[in-house]
Amino acid sequence: MDKILKLLMDRHGKYVSEKELCESGGMSGISTRKHIKVMRAAGYVIDEDTDKDYKLAGIPDLLLPDLIWYYLHGSNMVKEIKYYDSVGSTNEVAKSHESCCAMPAVVVSEQQLAGKGRITKGWYSPRAQGIYCSLLLHPDVPMAQLSKLTLLVGLAVAKAMTGYGLKPLIKWPNDIVIRGKKVCGILTETSAEMGGIHYVVTGFGININNHSFPDELKDIATSLYIESGRMFNRSRFLACVLKEIEFEYNKYIDGQYDGFINDVKDISATLGRRVRVLDYNKEYAGRAVDILPSGELQIKTDDGDIRDVQAGDVSIRGVMGYV
Secondary structure, three states: OOHHHHHHHHOOOOEEEHHHHHHHHOOOHHHHHHHHHHHHHOOOEEEEOOOOEEEEEEOOOOOOHHHHHHHOOOOOOOOEEEEEOOEOOHHHHHHHOOOOOOOOEEEEEOOEOOOEOOOOOEOOOOOOOEEEEEEEEOOOOOHHHHHHHHHHHHHHHHHHHHHOOOOOEEEOOOEEEEOOEEEEEEEEEEEEEOOEEEEEEEEEEEEOOOOOOOOOOOOOEOOHHHHHOOOOOHHHHHHHHHHHHHHHHHHHHOOOOOOOHHHHHHOEOOOOOEEEEEEOOEEEEEEEEEEOOOOOEEEEEOOOOEEEEOOOEEEEOOOOOOO
16 A cells, blocks of 8 residues: 555654655655645645644545555455446446456445446445445355355444444345344345356445435435444445455355354344245245355245245345335
8 A cells, every 4th residue: 555645644643754754655755745745635634844744634535445455454355446436336347347356356436326236226325425345256166155145245244333333233135234224235246157156246335424315215224324423434444344254255265154154143134033035026925034054044934834045035024114
């Protein structure tokens, strides 16, 4: 990452001499001052005293790669970060970079104009309020294990939220909810054939600093701000999520394909609840009784049958506040 930024971040709120900045960045005084000018244009608040000392007084509320790299200190998973001010969908951008990115790669944007959800649903993605991110992966695992990646990422997101004092639950298979309202959605898309896996893109949208939602969403959506009453540093929070993903993903690609399922069950919003299953345009109802090591949801239907459901459209009726 940017060495001058790192030094200023390490000494946040304290003055650093121009000489020290020059030595850190391997630049001349003129080049360092130009670099400071570029940083200010990017939104960093950098104070300067009469002795040419510089102090980082504020950072932009943007998902800038250098900020994410800084907060990812000690992490080895992510190899590349692609940043955009606005895209249609981070998943679509990630797929377009499949042939040229070092994997695992992160695609992140301040805004999505055509955010994607499961089935035909979209994702509300206002500028600079949430995290809109996609991971481009190439997991060397059996094809049958791919469907569990959505649950793995969901667990990682939930763990990051828990670390901030929140109480998230996982609504199988791809939503995170707090107090019955959706705060995160996950969409995994795979390119594979009989010969193997080409790549996997797992995208997630997290409502972070949203103060409100449109009328059609306000009864079913929430944000970390609404739930906690405080604003979040989005770059730092994203780094927390990526570190949690790294922890679970490293075990997953090492062959521990279902070790995290019990953790998912512990914070499930679905188990024990009455659910409606939409399966190939058919509908049946029952109670969710288990999440299997395969990641499938086990349903005891109203007829008394036991059915194992893959990640179809499962909705909780009259319990969680949205269907």
